[in-house]
Amino acid sequence: xxxxxxxxxxxxxxxxxxxxxxxxxxxxxxxxxxxxxxxxxxxxxxxxxxxxxxxxxxxxxxxxxxxxxxxxxxxxxxxxxxxxxxxxxxxxxxxxxxxxxxxxxxxxxxxxxxxxxxxxxxxxxxxxxxxxxxxxxxxxxxxxxxxxxxxxxxxxxxxxxxxxxxxxxxxxxxxxxxxxxxxxxxxxxxxxxxxxxxxxxxxxxxxxxxxxxxxxxxxxxxxxxxxxxxxxxxxxxxxxxxxxxxxxxxxxxxxxxxxxxxxxxxxxxxxxxxxxxxxxxx
Amino acid sequence: xxxxxxxxxxxxxxxxxxxxxxxxxxxxxxxxxxxxxxxxxxxxxxxxxxxxxxxxxxxxxxxxxxxxxxxxxxxxxxxxxxxxxxxxxxxxxxxxxxxxxxxxxxxxxxxxxxxxxxxxxxxxxxxxxxxxxxxxxxxxxxxxxxxxxxxxxxxxxxxxxxxxxxxxxxxxxxxxxxxxxxxxxxxxxxxxxxxxxxxxxxxxxxxxxxxxxxxxxxxxxxxxxxxxxxxxxxxxxxxxxxxxxxxxxxxxxxxxxxxxxxxxxxxxxxxxxxxxxxxxxxxxxxxxxxxxxxxxxxxxxxxxxxxxxxx
Numbered sequence: 001x002x003x004x005x006x007x008x009x010x011x012x013x014x015x016x017x018x019x020x021x022x023x024x025x026x027x028x029x030x031x032x033x034x035x036x037x038x039x040x041x042x043x044x045x046x047x048x049x050x051x052x053x054x055x056x057x058x059x060x061x062x063x064x065x066x067x068x069x070x071x072x073x074x075x076x077x078x079x080x081x082x083x084x085x086x087x088x089x090x091x092x093x094x095x096x097x098x099x100x101x102x103x104x105x106x107x108x109x110x111x112x113x114x115x116x117x118x119x120x121x122x123x124x125x126x127x128x129x130x131x132x133x134x135x136x137x138x139x140x141x142x143x144x145x146x147x148x149x150x151x152x153x154x155x156x157x158x159x160x161x162x163x164x165x166x167x168x169x170x171x172x173x174x175x176x177x178x179x180x181x182x183x184x185x186x187x188x189x190x191x192x193x194x195x196x197x198x199x200x201x202x203x204x205x206x207x208x209x210x211x212x213x214x215x216x217x218x219x220x221x222x223x224x225x226x227x228x229x230x231x232x233x234x235x236x237x238x239x240x241x242x243x244x245x246x247x248x249x250x251x252x253x254x255x256x257x258x259x260x261x262x263x264x265x266x267x268x269x270x271x272x273x274x275x276x277x278x279x280x281x282x
Numbered sequence: 283x284x285x286x287x288x289x290x291x292x293x294x295x296x297x298x299x300x301x302x303x304x305x306x307x308x309x310x311x312x313x314x315x316x317x318x319x320x321x322x323x324x325x326x327x328x329x330x331x332x333x334x335x336x337x338x339x340x341x342x343x344x345x346x347x348x349x350x351x352x353x354x355x356x357x358x359x360x361x362x363x364x365x366x367x368x369x370x371x372x373x374x375x376x377x378x379x380x381x382x383x384x385x386x387x388x389x390x391x392x393x394x395x396x397x398x399x400x401x402x403x404x405x406x407x408x409x410x411x412x413x414x415x416x417x418x419x420x421x422x423x424x425x426x427x428x429x430x431x432x433x434x435x436x437x438x439x440x441x442x443x444x445x446x447x448x449x450x451x452x453x454x455x456x457x458x459x460x461x462x463x464x465x466x467x468x469x470x471x472x473x474x475x476x477x478x479x480x481x482x483x484x485x486x487x488x489x490x491x492x493x494x495x496x497x498x499x500x501x502x503x504x505x506x507x508x509x510x511x512x513x514x515x516x517x518x519x520x521x522x523x524x525x526x527x528x529x530x531x532x533x534x535x536x537x538x539x540x541x542x543x544x545x546x547x548x549x550x551x552x553x554x555x556x557x558x559x560x561x562x563x564x565x566x567x568x569x570x571x572x573x574x575x576x577x578x579x580x581x582x583x584x585x586x587x588x589x590x591x592x593x
Contacts, residue, residue, distance in 0.1 A: 015390070016394065023400045026403060026404050027403035027404075027406050029422060052429075093313050094314065096311070104307050112315075125553070125569055126570070126572050129332060136342055137342065157322070213414075217529070231411075253414070261410065262409035
């Protein structure tokens with residue numbers, strides 16, 4: 001009994017000593033954000049008392065201000081609209097391609113897969129000027145359509161790569177059995193392969209959505225009016241750069257999309273790693 | 283598999299074509315290839331074309347000016363500084379990432395109570411949308427109400443008379459953006475390292491134990507070499523995500539603080555030239571200087587992909 005306790009401490013102690021403080025350090029900004037979000041303005045502008053805890057009553061005034069006095073709900077709606085459209089386009093293009101690349105054996109499949117993946121590495125900071133040129137020529141400036149058109153440029157390569165990894169884990173025998181039973185290839189795809197890939201597809205949906213929320217350069221360059229912004233740029237351009245930053249409301253604005261996304265992210269992380277590293281880097 | 287599809291009776295021509303794996307595959311892949319060609323390949327070529335013109339954001343039209351944009355930036359002090367800052371920013375932040383993520387991954391490999399929660403906390407910087415979590419950092423770096431300054435002053439680390447102004451002093455600003463960038467990448471590198479460590483077969487561990495290899499010795503001669511390939515991948519990604527992303531620097535310091543613009547990067551300089559000053563051609567030329575970095579990373583990945591194929 002005592003033996004096992006001693007062994008437990010000896011084995012787990014160093015892990016706690018390393019992981020504990022580092023985890024707290026990494027999560028610290030979120031602690032500050034949460035506590036600021038619920039503090040009265042007089043409280044977080046008070047240098048006499050500790051900023052680590054409440055000195056006055058917690059309040060929902062910051063959230064109230066955000067929803068009543070700023071275009072935040074517009075930004076949320078815009079973000080969801082863009083996200084849904086981008087995810088739909090991404091799935092239509094990436095699911096068939098990811099499957100085909102996973103099943104194409106030999107050199108061509110491998111090179112094509114790696115080639116598509118490398119396009120994911122071409123960053124927005126390299127493409128935003130030519131795309132700005134194209135968007136202007138098409139008269140799509142300041143429209144959400146511009147973002148829907150451009151965002152798949154990074155969600156598609158990324159999703160193809162992830163899906164390729166997932167499809168490789170589905171045994172070929174399963175498909176062969178369906179084929180032997182007389183099902184056509186297309187039917188095998190829709191009835192056998194896609195249903196068991198739903199977890200993988202869900203992972204792609206979440207991570208594509210997360211890429212959309214993370215995107216800053218395109219949204220910042222293409223959208224100029226407050227009403228058409230997404231959350232990622234609206235909070236910065238309208239709330240921070242405004243006359244007097246309302247820090248409490250800014251923190252609420254930042255936390256509302258972050259927390260659900262972080263929970264989903266954590267839930268799907270293992271699948272993400274399997275897909276991400278499972279393509280060619282196995 | 284080939285034999286099965288050939289043995290079946292031939293149906294209508296179209297249906298037969300669908301049964302040929304090669305045809306079906308190209309049918310499934312071609313939309314993606316066309317799409318990526320149009321949205322990545324096309325703009326990339328357009329960026330190269332624009333960089334040889336004096337196109338502006340206002341009129342869009344531009345005349346061919348040859349290498350003028352490149353020549354001008356090459357001799358521009360602001361651009362040279364931006365290249366150097368990008369280098370320092372990338373190298374230092376990635377060193378920090380390797381150090382912390384390496385430690386975290388090794389510690390997280392063990393089973394222990396509360397691991398789920400700790401993993402969640404570690405993942406937060408990567409899982410939360412960066413432009414939003416940077417709002418938290420902007421507040422934490424506030425000139426007057428910074429929690430970091432308050433803490434430092436109460437620990438008697440900082441002076442009360444002239445406290446640090448995080449984003450307004452050149453060295454502090456550089457350090458701040460490096461720290462925040464590392465903070466952002468650490469969770470990603472940790473999970474990739476962890477995947478690499480977890481893929482080391484149990485037998486290798488057992489064999490090492492029998493041979494009497496423990497602790498640091500085991501880490502140096504067994505874990506490290508086996509982990510190196512996947513650590514390289516994490517590092518290559520980290521380099522791309524750092525050198526080519528402008529969100530952290532743009533939101534926190536906007537390339538400042540003036541007058542020296544100590545945190546100006548290739549990316550922010552390209553943005554300022556191309557969008558804020560409206561010189562599309564000049565901005566395109568600047569951002570094309572990111573290509574060598576990308577090329578090195580791409581070659582690194584290809585070499586790595588081939589190596590795993592062989593083994």
